[in-house]
Amino acid sequence: MPIVIEQLTRTFGPFTAVDDLSFGVDSGEIVGLIGPNGAGKTTTLRALAGILRPTRGRIRVDEIDLLERPIDAKRRLAFMPDEPRLFEYLTVEEHLRLIARLYEIDDFAARSQALVDELELKGKERALPGELSRGMRQKVVIACGLIRRASVLLFDEPLTGLDPIGIRRMRETIVARARAGAAVLLSSHLLHLVEEVCTRVIIMDHGHKIADGTVAELASRADLAAAGSNLEQIFLRVTGH
Amino acid sequence: MIAASLYITLCSARNRVRVRLRRLREPRYLFGAIVGAAYLYFAVFARMAGRRGRVRLGPPPDMSLRLQTVGPLVAALVVFVLAVLTWVVPATGAMLSLSDAEAAFLLPAPLSRRQLVAHRLIRAQIGALFAGLIMAFAVPAAGLGRLRVMLSTWLFFVTARTYVAGVALARTRIALEPKRLARWVPVGILGAAVLVVGAFIIREWMLPASSVADVIDRASHIADAGPVQVILAPFLTLVRPVFTPWSLSLALWWIASALTAAATIGWTLSNASAMDVILEAPPANRAAREAPAQPARAARVWTPWQLAARGRTEGLFAWKGALLIVRSASLGTLRYLIPLASMAVIAGSTALRGGGYHGAAAFVATLATMIAAGTILFGPQVARFDLREDFKNIEVLKTWPVSPAAVVRGEMLAPIALVTAICWAAIATAWLFAAAATPNLGVAWRASIAIAAAIAAPALIGGQFAVHNVFALLFPAWVSVGNERPRGIDAMGQRLILLAAVILSLIVIALPGALAAGILWLAFQRLIGAPTLVPAALVFTVVVAIEVAIISELLGPAYERLDVMSIERGE
Numbered sequence: 001m002p003i004v005i006e007q008l009t010r011t012f013g014p015f016t017a018v019d020d021l022s023f024g025v026d027s028g029e030i031v032g033l034i035g036p037n038g039a040g041k042t043t044t045l046r047a048l049a050g051i052l053r054p055t056r057g058r059i060r061v062d063e064i065d066l067l068e069r070p071i072d073a074k075r076r077l078a079f080m081p082d083e084p085r086l087f088e089y090l091t092v093e094e095h096l097r098l099i100a101r102l103y104e105i106d107d108f109a110a111r112s113q114a115l116v117d118e119l120e121l122k123g124k125e126r127a128l129p130g131e132l133s134r135g136m137r138q139k140v141v142i143a144c145g146l147i148r149r150a151s152v153l154l155f156d157e158p159l160t161g162l163d164p165i166g167i168r169r170m171r172e173t174i175v176a177r178a179r180a181g182a183a184v185l186l187s188s189h190l191l192h193l194v195e196e197v198c199t200r201v202i203i204m205d206h207g208h209k210i211a212d213g214t215v216a217e218l219a220s221r222a223d224l225a226a227a228g229s230n231l232e233q234i235f236l237r238v239t240g241h
Numbered sequence: 242m243i244a245a246s247l248y249i250t251l252c253s254a255r256n257r258v259r260v261r262l263r264r265l266r267e268p269r270y271l272f273g274a275i276v277g278a279a280y281l282y283f284a285v286f287a288r289m290a291g292r293r294g295r296v297r298l299g300p301p302p303d304m305s306l307r308l309q310t311v312g313p314l315v316a317a318l319v320v321f322v323l324a325v326l327t328w329v330v331p332a333t334g335a336m337l338s339l340s341d342a343e344a345a346f347l348l349p350a351p352l353s354r355r356q357l358v359a360h361r362l363i364r365a366q367i368g369a370l371f372a373g374l375i376m377a378f379a380v381p382a383a384g385l386g387r388l389r390v391m392l393s394t395w396l397f398f399v400t401a402r403t404y405v406a407g408v409a410l411a412r413t414r415i416a417l418e419p420k421r422l423a424r425w426v427p428v429g430i431l432g433a434a435v436l437v438v439g440a441f442i443i444r445e446w447m448l449p450a451s452s453v454a455d456v457i458d459r460a461s462h463i464a465d466a467g468p469v470q471v472i473l474a475p476f477l478t479l480v481r482p483v484f485t486p487w488s489l490s491l492a493l494w495w496i497a498s499a500l501t502a503a504a505t506i507g508w509t510l511s512n513a514s515a516m517d518v519i520l521e522a523p524p525a526n527r528a529a530r531e532a533p534a535q536p537a538r539a540a541r542v543w544t545p546w547q548l549a550a551r552g553r554t555e556g557l558f559a560w561k562g563a564l565l566i567v568r569s570a571s572l573g574t575l576r577y578l579i580p581l582a583s584m585a586v587i588a589g590s591t592a593l594r595g596g597g598y599h600g601a602a603a604f605v606a607t608l609a610t611m612i613a614a615g616t617i618l619f620g621p622q623v624a625r626f627d628l629r630e631d632f633k634n635i636e637v638l639k640t641w642p643v644s645p646a647a648v649v650r651g652e653m654l655a656p657i658a659l660v661t662a663i664c665w666a667a668i669a670t671a672w673l674f675a676a677a678a679t680p681n682l683g684v685a686w687r688a689s690i691a692i693a694a695a696i697a698a699p700a701l702i703g704g705q706f707a708v709h710n711v712f713a714l715l716f717p718a719w720v721s722v723g724n725e726r727p728r729g730i731d732a733m734g735q736r737l738i739l740l741a742a743v744i745l746s747l748i749v750i751a752l753p754g755a756l757a758a759g760i761l762w763l764a765f766q767r768l769i770g771a772p773t774l775v776p777a778a779l780v781f782t783v784v785v786a787i788e789v790a791i792i793s794e795l796l797g798p799a800y801e802r803l804d805v806m807s808i809e810r811g812e
Contacts, residue, residue, distance in 0.1 A: 012806060046636070049639075049640045050639055050640055051636050051639045051640060051805055052804070052805065052806070053802065053804065070642075070801060071642045071643065071644065072642070073642075074640060074641065074642035075642035077640075079640050081636065085634060085636060085637050087561065087565070087634060089564050089565045089568040089569055090561070090564060094544075094548070094564070097547075097548050098548065098557065098561065100550065101548055101549070101550060101551070101552070101557050102554075102557065102641050102642070102643065103642070104551070106550075108550065128568075
């Protein structure tokens with residue numbers, strides 16, 4: 001299984017952001033991580049990306065322990081954060097070239113061109129981040145994540161700042177990558193997107209996993225929702241609203 | 242709008258004080274506060290108390306008289322030069338920068354741009370008052386004297402900051418309407434003033450100065466000249482109250498100073514329509530606002546070399562660092578270089594006279610030596626193009642599959658190369674002209690000293706960068722990211738502790754190499770003479786380089802363990 005999280009706990013001083021969280025994501029799966037603000041979604045993704053060290057617990061990427069062999073594990077994953085963080089003095093093309101060098105991508109030119117076309121970044125290759133809109137910068141971050149063929153894709157609010165066409169293309173891109181065999185973990189507040197794209201949903205609240213399954217499975221559980229509920233109704237019910 | 246601005250300003254100031262008091266619960270801020278307060282006490286109050294016990298407070302009577310006559314003239318001349326530089330060097334002025342919240346709340350609000358500038362002016366008052374307060378404590382004066390200095394410097398800072406903002410607005414309006422002659426009037430007046438004052442400066446500075454007193458005398462001669470006096474009149478109204486004791490004339494000078502401030506504010510507000518252009522970058526987006534002032538497109542995307550598809554991680558970081566250095570360098574850099582160069586010229590010229598040497602070649606050699614020494618000592622402190630700067634991107638770097646030690650080494654390469662290149666250029670210049678400044682030294686000595694200095698420089702520079710990065714990784718909470726820094730006495734104390742630790746660590750790093758080099762020197766200098774310096778410097782450099790390599794390897798785990806949440810964020 002490409003993503004395995006076991007008893008992940010992360011604290012910030014006295015505050016526990018994620019508490020004893022365990023789950024896995026298989027190849028070809030798109031798992032939606034949803035929950036109210038402060039539920040621990042971003043902390044989970046950042047721990048999985050190797051940005052935050054877990055206070056307790058284990059994370060494995062493609063069977064590689066992230067804490068024991070971080071370099072090998074990171075080589076296999078791509079994290080696309082909600083806030084597009086770019087190097088202010090590198091152009092779009094230079095960002096892609098940098099990632100290609102970091103991940104030792106051979107067919108950089110072809111892949112770069114394909115992504116520039118796919119994400120509609122044509123004509124912006126020589127632009128600095130300061131000259132791009134927020135949506136464009138988000139696209140550059142996503143291009144940097146997708147230029148390598150990572151087996152694990154982590155998206156934190158991937159649609160923030162994108163226009164309707166961009167949103168549609170991004171949905172198609174995520175599904176295509178999963179079909180190609182990637183394990184995708186996606187955090188979003190856009191429940192209709194999660195319902196439409198994800199094969200499974202994990203609902204978090206106050207650092208805990210409170211539900212895990214397909215939308216149909218969750219809807220069929222009497223303790224979670226009334227029969228035939230959609231994801232939004234399930235979400236509101238399990239989070240106590 | 243004024244009521245709203247005052248509300249924002251006062252509430253923010255009150256809450257800032259609360260936050261600073263609350264953060265004293267953290268040991269690092271508490272220690273910092275203790276050290277900062279102790280520093281202030283010993284540097285200002287204790288020294289004053291000691292002085293008070295021995296002699297009367299303030300300078301001696303003859304000196305005081307001289308200060309009152311010459312001081313304002315020299316200060317007015319300096320302010321005039323800075324005022325001219327503000328037009329030459331592009332700067333938006335902190336006053337026009339909106340915070341994220343201001344951009345989000347005030348830009349969509351039904352406010353005119355004039356009101357927006359007025360709001361920024363009101364918000365700048367707390368900072369100007371605080372600057373005045375610092376000045377009041379820094380000058381040797383009694384209780385009421387301090388109040389006088391505080392009020393005078395507050396008026397000065399208000400005017401100066403407003404002027405910088407006004408220049409930014411006026412420049413923008415000129416750029417928008419270059420054909421409207423009215424827009425060029427301030428430039429024309431200033432240009433004529435520069436010609437007049439420049440002629441007097443050239444006349445006075447035909448020969449190098451012999452001492453600091455000589456520099457002050459000449460500056461006062463320039464400022465005292467009839468036409469220059471007229472030009473400097475508005476600047477004199479701003480600086481004169483600082484030097485004038487309590488009297489009726491002080492009240493009159495304050496009125497004049499307030500009128501100058503009012504005129505500056507009026508002029509700035511008259512150009513407020515250009516605010517829209519200055520805020521053109523998406524205002525609610527911090528990243529975009531923090532982007533560099535946009536130079537010409539060709540220069541902006543100039544790349545020193547292309548990144549190879551394969552190679553060591555260190556090379557990748559060196560490439561990234563080089564691009565950062567090349568592309569972040571702008572005319573704004575002149576703001577720092579011009580005062581530094583001026584100080585170097587004055588210091589070089591003074592040192593030259595003190596040594597009894599003459600001629601342009603000797604002057605250049607002395608100046609270049611000072612620049613080389615200054616670069617080694619302060620370069621690594623100033624050129625923060627390493628992990629200290631890249632901490633703001635740490636969330637991206639941490640996701641990369643690279644060896645932590647390689648990241649640490651790679652981050653240091655570009656700034657080491659930059660500072661070393663500047664230092665080598667200065668050493669080479671000093672060596673070329675050294676014969677004039679050091680006629681008693683033989684060719685072999687001069688060459689040996691220059692080569693040894695060139696060999697040892699990268700080690701000294703690299704050692705300092707290593708120490709800075711050690712502290713950045715081991716104590717990330719103590720290192721500020723980018724240009725934004727935490728403020729307050731506690732933060733100042735933290736920086737003092739860090740500075741002391743850096744100096745101590747640097748001595749520890751340099752010691753083994755220096756000892757080895759010293760032994761070599763003692764063993765062979767009688768046999769070989771001056772050229773012994775070269776292998777001694779080589780030994781020193783090799784030892785320090787090994788230490789730096791070991792340090793970077795040892796820092797790997799620290800980088801891996803680094804908690805991104807613990808990095809200090811500026812205010």
